């Protein structure tokens with residue numbers, strides 16, 4: 282799998298040895314529940330998630346270049362929709378609260394969007410956030426997604442229903458923005 286680099290991050294596949302770093306942020310109740318999953322309960326639980334969820338193709342560990350630690354995850358979750366032309370995939374992400382508010386997720390997401398269109402050959406990239414997740418909404422807006430629709434959905438791991446807001450961008454939208462930026 283590819284390894285990607287941004288100014289402040291390296292995006293690389295997860296390995297078993299990341300379990301302690303993942304647990305350090307994924308046990309925090311500010312992280313998982315906002316994205317629809319419960320806080321991790323132990324290093325072993327984080328290892329299990331690395332092996333079963335983060336092992337999916339095109340899901341990346343976000344490594345902080347300064348400390349060398351894994352501080353989040355981001356990538357294509359392999360969920361597809363039919364409302365817009367494919368091939369499509371959905372971008373998902375989570376970051377250690379210690380690193381919030383520095384633009385790091387927007388930096389990672391922009392790199393992944395380029396990767397999705399240029400290397401994975403996607404035509405549409407989807408993103409969504411639950412009602413009230415303002416931080417995620419701002420990342421989505423900063424990365425050029427357009428609002429498409431909202432629907433109430435079952436959040437199975439949290440055993441509840443939540444209003445979910447969906448956003449998308451097409452390869453053409455993205456390419457046009459790159460051209461304007463020069």
Ligand SMILES: CC(C)(COP(=O)(O)OP(=O)(O)OC[C@H]1O[C@@H](n2cnc3c(N)ncnc32)[C@H](O)[C@@H]1OP(=O)(O)O)[C@@H](O)C(=O)NCCC(=O)NCCS
Pocket residue numbers: 311312313315316374375376377380381382383384385386387388409410411414416417419420423
């Ligand atoms: C969603 C989440 C990743 C957002 O993290 P974040 O740190 O707020 O996001 P960013 O790294 O993009 O930071 C954006 C903010 O940082 C600020 N910022 C600071 N330095 C910056 C820089 N160099 N460049 C850009 N923005 C910067 C900006 O003000 C920006 O806020 P604004 O868009 O309101 O102006 C994080 O809150 C999280 O992990 N939440 C829990 C899990 C979750 O909700 N996942 C998403 C499920 S849909």
